[in-house]
Amino acid sequence: MSNQIKIPYKFTLAEKKIITSNFSSHLDWEKVIFDALKIKIRDNLRPKQNNKCCYCKRELGYDIKEVDIEHIIPKSEYSDFTFEPKNLALSCPACNTKKGEKKILNRKIVRYPVHSKNCTINHAHYDDYSKNILIHDGCVFEALTTKGSHTITVCELFRLKIVENKAKVKIAKRNKSSRLINLIMNANQLELQNAMTELMKRIK
Ligand SMILES: [Zn+2]
Numbered sequence: 313m314s315n316q317i318k319i320p321y322k323f324t325l326a327e328k329k330i331i332t333s334n335f336s337s338h339l340d341w342e343k344v345i346f347d348a349l350k351i352k353i354r355d356n357l358r359p360k361q362n363n364k365c366c367y368c369k370r371e372l373g374y375d376i377k378e379v380d381i382e383h384i385i386p387k388s389e390y391s392d393f394t395f396e397p398k399n400l401a402l403s404c405p406a407c408n409t410k411k412g413e414k415k416i417l418n419r420k421i422v423r424y425p426v427h428s429k430n431c432t433i434n435h436a437h438y439d440d441y442s443k444n445i446l447i448h449d450g451c452v453f454e455a456l457t458t459k460g461s462h463t464i465t466v467c468e469l470f471r472l473k474i475v476e477n478k479a480k481v482k483i484a485k486r487n488k489s490s491r492l493i494n495l496i497m498n499a500n501q502l503e504l505q506n507a508m509t510e511l512m513k514r515i516k
Pocket of ligand 1: 365366367368369370403404405406407408
């Protein structure tokens with residue numbers, strides 16, 4: 313299983329023309345004219361990422377609201393990289409939101425980097441995720457490198473452990489209730505009578 317995107321999205325000539333004539337700032341990313349292109353980028357990157365978020369490696373949903381085209385180097389800081397294929401990767405909306413506009417470069421750059429040396433987090437196109445982060449039980453993130461550690465901080469990946477714990481408590485509670493209901497439903501007349509007698513004794 314590949315841990316990084318080997319081939320980025322390749323814009324066709326027609327797509328390049330649409331970009332050139334409709335793009336002047338990173339805010340243009342939201343223009344409706346790019347909607348069809350975004351669908352193509354999503355469809356192209358999904359199998360290349362094994363349908364996993366590039367930061368938390370959780371399964372991506374198929375609804376439009378369950379997958380984001382993430383700009384690895386924030387487009388608000390480097391407008392020129394808004395349509396840079398190597399700057400695009402799919403992430404879950406939660407990771408995208410947590411990462412936000414946080415800086416992920418340790419120096420100013422002019423051209424899009426050709427390696428991830430100056431990138432402080434795991435770069436979906438350049439880095440092998442498994443060398444930076446180890447995931448236990450799908451929700452505990454262990455940093456293997458400084459890059460891994462910074463990725464966990466920037467995307468707040470520790471949030472998943474908290475969510476997982478809450479889910480476990482909920483399931484445990486539900487199981488306990490259903491065990492009690494089952495007990496009552498399956499009890500015979502004598503057992504019920506005994507339980508009632510026991511209960512009455514305790515009340516007295
Ligand atoms: Zn994620």
